[in-house]
Amino acid sequence: MKQRIINEELRKIALTIVMIVMMVVVSACAITPRGWSNHKYNINQEDKFSAEAFKSITVSTVGADIKVIVTNEKELRFHYYGDVTIASTRNSLGPYIDIDETGSSLVLAEKLRSGLNSISYKGRAKLDIYMPKKYEGQSKLNSASGDVYINNFGGYGDINTASGDINIENCRGDFDVNTASGNVTYRKDAALKSDLAINLVSGDIDISISKDSEFNFKLRTVSGKIKCDFPVTLEGRGAEGTVGGGKNDISLNTVSGNITIKNN
Structure with missing residues (x-):
């Protein structure tokens, strides 16, 4: 029992x-479109923020690995990079990190532009998050x-x-x-x-x-x-x-x- x-x-x-x-x-x-074909994308995106401005940080990815690296720096920054192959209806721009700063919350989300099929995501992109050692807020990591x-x-x-x-x-x-x-x-x-x-x-x-x-x-x-x-x-x-x-x-x-x- x-x-x-x-x-x-x-x-x-x-x-x-x-x-x-x-x-x-x-x-x-994203929604799977009809008539798509494979395209290769080289990714390289960086940005930085004042960590003191945020009490919570949310990071979400489709297929990219997430790595949190604690540093002695005062700023919070990220580096999104790698090579991926994704099916699309056309040779459009590749995936990117969407940034949303609302109040004391920061959201970093890997996004696929319109026409890209997430199910076909191949390769392994990397999303490195450089976190200040003194930051002790909430971190939510989704993949x-x-x-x-x-x-x-x-x-x-x-x-x-x-x-x-x-x-x-x-x-x-x-x-x-x-x-x-x-x-x-x-x-x-x-x-x-x-x-x-x-x-x-x-x-x-x-x-x-x-x-x-x-x-x-x-x-x-x-x-x-x-x-x-x-x-x-x-x-x-x-x-x-x-x-x-x-x-x-x-x-x-x-x-x-x-x-x-x-x-x-």
Whole structure:
């Protein structure tokens, strides 16, 4: 009975993730036109902003990888580059980053111009975000089919992908991660001092944190194995409990995939 309840909880999580990533895909994709042919595009776009002006930053891509690089600079800037092949009804201008500055929010979105077919997106463009070290606002990273990498970020992170791997290293803030198909890797060399929630439909979760970390945990998988270096008691496909003083919360859920927690 308990396992049935766990499976039902994970199915609800899976449905929620699918709805989220569908929203990501729909917002990023264009309508498929008739009579299109392939065209190659070389991308190179840059811009910069005053990071102090924004409390939240949202980045969305169709197929470009997102990489957040923390710097000692005062300004926030991005570099969008690479070579892609996209079908279109004509040899029109290629994809670009649309910039929306509204109040204290900045939105950077990879857009396909009219006549481009997002389903035919081939190649791997890159969107590098250079984030000031002192910025500790909210960052939301969305991608339909690109990978996401973020390192040393100090604020709250919300990451959503339809199909792409996610790599989070040595970040200080809380993270919420949702993906339909992809692996998630989270690494922190120092003791964990933030909350972490990861929900996957299909993919593995690999966590590596300091052995000095203290946290409450809840682990769930329908089809997969759970391995943990910390002293926990596994019950079927799930486990929950407390390590040390339980100063932070870790919630890891995958419908089809393995969960691994290592101490370093």
